[in-house]
Amino acid sequence: MTLLNITKVSKAFGPVSVLHGVDMSVDRGEVVGLVGDNGAGKSTLMKIVTGMYTADAGEITLDGQDILGNTPGERRRMGIEMIYQDLALARQQDVSANIFLGREPEKKVLGMNFVDKATMRREAQAMIDRLGARLPAINRPVGSFSGGQQQSVAIARALTFDPKLVIMDEPTAALAVREVQGVLDLIRQLKSEGIGVILISHRLNDVLSVTDRIVVLNHGRAAANLTTAETNMTEVVSAIVGSAEMDHAAAHEARG
Amino acid sequence: MTQSNSGPAKPGPSLWARAQSSAIEQLHIRLESLIVLLVLGAIMSVLSPYFLSVSNFMNIFLATATIGVLAIAATFILGSGGLDLSLGSVMGFAGVVGAWVAVTAGLPTGIAVIATIGAGALAGFVNGIIITRAFVPAFIVTLGMLGIARGLALVINNGAAIYGLPPAMVYLGQGRPMGIPMPVIIFIGTAIVMHILLAYTRYGRHTLAIGDSENAARTAGINVSRLRLSLYTLSGALAGLAGLIFATRVNAGDPTAGLTYELTAITAAIIGGTNLFGGRASILGTMIGALIMGVLQNGLNLLAVQSYYQQMAIGAVLILAVFIDQWQVRKESRV
Numbered sequence: 001m002t003l004l005n006i007t008k009v010s011k012a013f014g015p016v017s018v019l020h021g022v023d024m025s026v027d028r029g030e031v032v033g034l035v036g037d038n039g040a041g042k043s044t045l046m047k048i049v050t051g052m053y054t055a056d057a058g059e060i061t062l063d064g065q066d067i068l069g070n071t072p073g074e075r076r077r078m079g080i081e082m083i084y085q086d087l088a089l090a091r092q093q094d095v096s097a098n099i100f101l102g103r104e105p106e107k108k109v110l111g112m113n114f115v116d117k118a119t120m121r122r123e124a125q126a127m128i129d130r131l132g133a134r135l136p137a138i139n140r141p142v143g144s145f146s147g148g149q150q151q152s153v154a155i156a157r158a159l160t161f162d163p164k165l166v167i168m169d170e171p172t173a174a175l176a177v178r179e180v181q182g183v184l185d186l187i188r189q190l191k192s193e194g195i196g197v198i199l200i201s202h203r204l205n206d207v208l209s210v211t212d213r214i215v216v217l218n219h220g221r222a223a224a225n226l227t228t229a230e231t232n233m234t235e236v237v238s239a240i241v242g243s244a245e246m247d248h249a250a251a252h253e254a255r256g
Numbered sequence: 257m258t259q260s261n262s263g264p265a266k267p268g269p270s271l272w273a274r275a276q277s278s279a280i281e282q283l284h285i286r287l288e289s290l291i292v293l294l295v296l297g298a299i300m301s302v303l304s305p306y307f308l309s310v311s312n313f314m315n316i317f318l319a320t321a322t323i324g325v326l327a328i329a330a331t332f333i334l335g336s337g338g339l340d341l342s343l344g345s346v347m348g349f350a351g352v353v354g355a356w357v358a359v360t361a362g363l364p365t366g367i368a369v370i371a372t373i374g375a376g377a378l379a380g381f382v383n384g385i386i387i388t389r390a391f392v393p394a395f396i397v398t399l400g401m402l403g404i405a406r407g408l409a410l411v412i413n414n415g416a417a418i419y420g421l422p423p424a425m426v427y428l429g430q431g432r433p434m435g436i437p438m439p440v441i442i443f444i445g446t447a448i449v450m451h452i453l454l455a456y457t458r459y460g461r462h463t464l465a466i467g468d469s470e471n472a473a474r475t476a477g478i479n480v481s482r483l484r485l486s487l488y489t490l491s492g493a494l495a496g497l498a499g500l501i502f503a504t505r506v507n508a509g510d511p512t513a514g515l516t517y518e519l520t521a522i523t524a525a526i527i528g529g530t531n532l533f534g535g536r537a538s539i540l541g542t543m544i545g546a547l548i549m550g551v552l553q554n555g556l557n558l559l560a561v562q563s564y565y566q567q568m569a570i571g572a573v574l575i576l577a578v579f580i581d582q583w584q585v586r587k588e589s590r591v
Contacts, residue, residue, distance in 0.1 A: 052475065073477025088475040090468035092535035101465055102476030104458050114456045 002064075003028045003196040004049070004080075004165055009058030011044055018044045019220045021058065026165060026196040031187055033207035033228070034200045036217035036240055042200050043085075045217070046167050050082045051075045062164065073102060079164030083171055087154040091143030095135060096124035098142055099157045127156045131186070148179045155186065165196040172206055184210050204236055216240055286529035288580075289544045296548060300555035307558060314437060318505075320550035321439035322347070322498045322514075324543065326521035327528075328450050329494035331542045332487055334525055335454070337467035337534025339394045340491045342383060342401035343498075344517035348510070349405040350376040350499030355418035355509020358425055365424040372503070373496040379405050380492015384485035394488075402518070409511035418509040429504025439501045446497065451539035463487060467534025516567070523574040524549050532578055549573070 008021040019041045026032050034042050047053040049060060051072035060068050067075055089098050100120050106113040125138050133152035135145065142153050151171070158166055168187070172180045180203075187210050190197050201207050207214060208228060216224040216239035224239035275287060301308040326343045333340045354372030357363050363371075379401060386397045412418075431438040454460035466473040466480050474480050498517075503509050526532055527548055528541030549570065556566050 050475070071477065071479075072475065073479075076477050082475070084475060086471070088469065088472040090465045090472045090535065092468045092531070093465060097461060097465070098472075101472065102462070102478050104461060106458070113458070114452075115458060115461055117456075 001028050002026075003030075003062065004198075005059075005061045005064075006045070006049070007059040007061075009045065009048060009060065010056045011041075011048060011053065012056055017220065019048075022217070022220070022222050024215050024222060024225075026198060028164075028196055029191050029194040030213065031191050031197040031199060031211045033211035033214040034198055034217065035202075035204065035207055035214060035236065036223075040217040040240075041220040042217055043169060046082060046169065046198065046200065049075075049167065050080055076102070076161070079162070080167070081158035081161075081163040081165070082167040083154050083158050083169065085170040085173065087150055089142050089150055089154060092141050094141055095128065095138045095153055095156075096120040098153055099124045099127065099160050101157070103161060123160065124156070127160050128152065131156055131159070132182075147174050148176065151175065151179070151183075155183075159190075163195060165198070166190060167198045167200070169200045170202065171199070172201060172203055180206065204233060208233065208236070218242060286541060289527055289529060289541060289548065292527070293544050293548050293551065296551050296555070300551060300558070304555065304558040307555065312554070312558075314440070316547070316550045316554045317440045317443070318437045319554060320546050321437075321443035322502045322505075323517060323520050323524060323549060324443045324546040325446055325494055325498040325501065326514075326517055327524035327542045327546045328447060328539060329491040329498075330518070330521045330525040331528070331530050331537045331539060332450070332454065332463060333491050334522070334530045334532060335467050335534060335537025336463045336484065336487050337470065338387070338484065338487065339398060340380075340383065340488065341395070341398040341518050342379065342405055343491070343495045343521055344514035344519075345402045345405035345409070346376050346379045346492055346495040347499040347502065347514035347517060348512060349379060349409040350496035351503035351513050352409045352412050352418060352509040352511050354425075354500055355421060355503055356412055358421055359418050359509075360413075365422055368422075368425060369428070369500060372500040373493050376496020376499060377489050377493035380495065381485070381489040383492065384488030387488065388481035388485050406511075406515075409513075413509070413511070415511060417511065419507065421504060421507050421509075425504050426507050427504075429501060429507070439505055442497070442501055446494070447539055447543055450494075454537065454539055459483075464535055464537060467531070467537070469535075519574065520549055520570055521546075523570060523577060526574065526581065527577045529581075532581065 002025050004026040006022060006024040008023060009019055010021050011019040022041070022045055024032070024045070034046070036042050044053060048055045051070060055068060059066060062078055062080065067078065070078065090101060093101070096117070097120070105116045105119045107116040121138060128135055128138065131152060133149065133156070135149050135152065142150055145153070171183050175183065184206060187197055187199065199207060199211060211228045214224070214226045214228055214231065214236055215222055216226070216236065218240065226235060226239070306312055326347060329343055330340065350372045353375035354368050357371040358365060358368035383397050383401050386392050387394050428438050428442070433441070454463065462473065462478050462483055465476070465478065466483060470480055499513065502513050524545035525537070525542045526545070528538060528543070528545030530537040530542065552569060552573070553566055556569065
């Protein structure tokens with residue numbers, strides 16, 4: 001069943017046209033790889049889905065409901081989460097403050113709303129434990145953590161509110177080999193829970209190992225929509241670079 | 257404390273570090289500032305026989321009230337990653353507006369009070385609109401407002417102070433219910449409300465979040481420019497409140513009131529542990545910072561140090577406080 005449906009989305013920044021009528025869809029429990037060269041429009045497309053950018057034309061629906069009129073905050077509440085490449089953490093705030101940023105649980109005291117810090121800490125700890133992440137302490141500023149630990153906080157933030165769709169932008173780019181496996185296992189777990197996942201990555205081996213489908217963006221167009229089980233590295237690379245330079249690039253990718 | 261690493265073999269953090277972190281968590285203050293305040297108090301009480309007395313403490317609180325309210329405004333603005341250099345000028349402008357409404361226009365005290373705080377809020381709102389909608393840096397906008405608000409304060413009554421406020425209004429500055437000066441009551445009350453707002457509400461959490469990382473806050477769905485606009489309006493309203501306290505205490509709307517007060521207010525906030533670049537702020541810390549400035553000025557007065565030197569001392573303390581803060585940040589990031 002279709003979860004997210006992107007239809008003919010276009011976007012230009014001033015005179016620079018970035019997306020030309022891109023189509024893409026994600027089903028429940030489906031992992032879709034979004035790949036393409038630098039500047040192909042992957043991040044722009046995803047920022048339109050989360051509401052950070054507005055689309056010039058086109059339509060995006062979540063569960064059949066049009067979402068382009070909703071603010072980023074509303075889209076999060078509807079179940080769209082994105083884990084950014086730079087993680088987008090508030091580094092001086094602690095783990096629970098980051099996980100609940102913008103969605104702090106509240107309790108009423110004398111008719112006024114106050115942030116419920118005890119609940120925040122408890123649920124943040126529970127989510128960190130569920131992910132099996134090891135953090136020095138839940139009440140420390142996240143800026144004092146290692147890259148992998150900060151990644152865990154960003155992931156925990158995306159998963160705490162039962163998302164329907166999780167978008168990951170280069171989640172493995174800055175990680176050690178062992179940590180990469182952890183992220184790939186997590187993606188498989190999300191899939192088994194019926195959550196849709198969009199994975200943006202330059203590591204094509206990761207994309208081929210974990211996705212169901214691969215959408216290739218090339219100069220702002222969806223150049224290919226490949227079923228992972230029926231494709232291979234060469235086909236993906238050729239779609240990314242365009243056929244002309246294919247042999248050279250495929251040889252390089254096979255080496256690396 | 258919910259310290260999870262309970263391995264006995266592991267050397268724990270030092271006693272100081274633990275005391276520091278629990279003070280920051282529980283009380284939202286830096287221990288150093290409290291120690292500086294106590295040491296400063298001890299030195300003053302040795303140097304001057306008049307320092308350690310109830311009436312002198314009341315003097316310190318009374319003198320700190322105006323600066324303290326401005327410092328609370330500075331705490332919110334700095335915590336949000338912003339800057340408000342117009343605090344002192346807006347305070348002076350608001351005081352003159354209040355006196356004009358009460359004396360020249362002869363309107364009731366209630367309306368004059370609202371007009372005073374409202375004038376401050378309006379100036380802050382203008383700051384906020386230009387910063388968030390026209391994308392002019394806060395440094396420039398509030399520096400410009402420093403000049404504009406001071407000029408307006410002088411224009412209203414051709415540069416002269418407006419004297420003779422009605423008694424009900426003067427009570428706000430000179431009344432002493434149960435022996436406690438009204439400005440001190442207003443200051444403490446404001447501090448309590450603003451502490452709760454900063455530390456225990458979404459508004460306060462989001463204020464620190466946008467100061468920490470505007471990008472993180474925006475991706476979390478926080479409406480950053482609306483929050484900034486409301487923060488500058490709040491800052492202006494607090495400057496208006498400070499103007500009200502000052503005008504009613506001296507029984508005049510003085511267009512030169514609050515000159516260079518932004519310097520002292522920002523210094524107090526930073527001494528209290530507010531990060532100059534946003535993301536970390538505490539009202540309790542700022543209270544201590546404001547008291548340090550109050551004790552410093554009071555002590556220098558008792559020791560009959562010329563006021564010119566006091567101005568130098570405040571400037572030097574500001575630079576020293578930022579130096580220590582940056583030095584600690586560098587030390588921590590090296591670990």
